[in-house]
Amino acid sequence: MNSLSKTFSLVFLLFFTSFVLIAQENSEYKTYKRKRKYTLADSLRGALRPERTCYDVHYYNLAISINPKKKIIGGSNEIHFKVMQPTAKIQVDLFGNMEVEKIVFSDKELTFSRIHHAIFISFPDTLPLHSLQKVQVFYQGSPKVPAQTDQRHGFYWDKDEKGRDWIGLCCEHLGASFWFPNKDHLSDEPDSMRMHYTFPADLTCISNGVLEKIDTLSQQKTYHWFSKNPINNYNVTFYLGHYAALTLPYTNGNGEHEITHYFLDYERDAANTYFQHTPTFVKFFEDLYGEYPFWNEKLAIVQSPYLGMEHQTCVAIGRAVTIEEYENWAYVHQIPWASVVPHEIAHEWWGNAVSANDMADVWLHEGFATYSELLLIESALGREAYLKEVEKRRTFIQYFYPVIGNREVNEDTFSKGDVYYKGALILHELREEIGDSRVFFAVLKRFFMQYKYKTVNTEDFINTVNDVTKKGYTKFLKDKLYKIR
Ligand SMILES: [Zn+2]
Incomplete structure (x- = not known):
């Protein structure tokens, strides 16, 4: 073969290869489009419908009893809201398998209808603009338990190794309306929330915010918790079990604090082992992003019956995370227990203080928390270890969905994990593209400081990148976030 035909063959091969890749991508995208058929249920759950945008929640007051024997919960949630558009009807969300007993407004029962997981509440008169209102939804039922195929989301009526009750729940993407009535859309966080949990007296309850009071009756206890800060719906939770606590002192430039680890009472040694690293993670993230945003409440990690x-x-x-599982992480031997613990703690900055306002943008939670793990590796083990881990995580990317899904449908961008790994690698690549790590970290810090206690979407992040760098990264980021490859 002469050099001309070699060149021709090479050009043809390149052309053919890219054609195959484009064709593959197109068919992949078509499959993606085909599989994404949205229903009324998706819109009711995920859209900012007029019956939702007409009001703004400012406070929830949730009071429930938990009955482990019957596996049911019940009680009420008071929803305090401001009227943003005059209305005689609002949408509140509660899964269809949960029974609504009554809805009370100004001491009178209201009529309501239910479609899928939405409740439409009718008021006798139009609620005036900017007025402050309150409805109390009484309900009960057996909340959804995790499917066998998805040991992740739902209500856990578990037992500890001594056969005692160990109860908890998690519901990212599933939504808090699977266990209590609320306006289940990420864009509307209450400014604060009280949670009153009544349960058998042998158990202890950990929840969000600060513990205000414990009431003890002969057979039952009620714990009263208060979240002073805005909180997104899926973050609201409680843990019931036979918990003990370890506390470590923590000091930063603004004062002295405590970090608490709640664990099952027979796990003290294991808890001690991995808890000792937690202050290091917190210090690292405070230096990088800004001060921990919830010192006026607490910083705690809690052993849970799920991951x-x-x-x-x-x-x-989670207790499910064993030492063996940690060994899958490159840095386990240098920083034991370093994966899930820093990932979840990083979420206090990314996801909790700065929260996405639609599930389509949840890479702002998961990509950022996953990238925080990589930054911790870089800080502890150096640049080479960091780059090695970046390449390892690249192999986990599925390239099945775009990182950013469709808005207003409660998009399940979690199903392939790309919001984690691809999300993290996009941050890595942005840092490389910017070329100066100090500028890149200034972007992250500004994004945190500007939006803490607020909800955001990806455009807010892109605008921050462009503002801080004084350059245009819109196309760079949109190509990576909205295209599958
Ligand atoms: Zn996460």
Whole structure:
């Protein structure tokens, strides 16, 4: 073969290869489009419908009893809201398998109808603009338990190794309306929330925020918790079990604090082992992003009957995570227990303080928390280890969905995990593209400081990148976030 035909063959091969790749991508995208058929249920759950945008929640007051024997919960949630558009009808969400007993407004029962997981509440008169209102939804039922195929989302009526009750829940993407009535859309966080949990007296309850009071009756206890800060719906949670606590002092430039680890009372040694690293993670993230946003409540990690979750001020660390599983992480021997713990703690900045306002943008939670793990590796083990881990995580990317899904449908961008790994690698690539790590970290810090306690979407992040760098990264980021490859 002469050099001309070699060149021709090479050009043809390149052309053919890219044609195959484009064709593959197109058919992949078509499959993606085909599979994404949205229903009325998706819109009711995920859209900012007029019956939702007409009101703004400012406070929830949730009071429930938990009955482990019957596996039911019940009680009420008071929804305090401001009227943003005059209306005689609002939408509140509660899964269809949960029974609504009554809805009370100004001491009178209201009429309501239910479609899928939405409740439409009718008021006798139009509620005036900017007025402050309150409805109390009484309900009960057996909340959804995790499917066998998805040991992640739902209500856990578990037992500890001594056969005692160990109860908890997690519901990222599933939504808090699977267990209590609320306006289940990420764009509307209450400014604060009280949670009153009544349960058998032998158990202890950990929840979000600060513990205000414990009432004890002969057979039952009620714990009263208060989240002083805005909280997104899926972060609201509680843990019931036979918990003990370890506390470590923590000091930063603004004062002295405590970090608490709640664990099952027979796990003290294991808890001690991995808890000792937690202050290091917190210090690292405070230096990088800004001060921990919930010191006015607490910083706690809690042993949970499921893998992990970023529950605000009481992040879950699962017992299912064994030492062997940690060995899959490159840095396990240098920083034991370093994967799930820092991931969930990083969410206090990314996901909890700065929260996405639609599930389509949830890479702002998961990509950022996953990238925080990589930054911790870089800080502890150096640049080479960091780059090695970046390449390892690249192999986990499925390239099945775009990182950003469709808005207003409660998109399940979790199903292939790309919001984690691809999300993290997009941050890595942005840092490389910017070329100066100090500028890149200034972007992250500004994004946190500007939007803490608020909800955001990806455009807010892109605008921050462009503002801080004084350059245009819109196309760079949109190509990576909206295209499958
Ligand atoms: Zn996460």
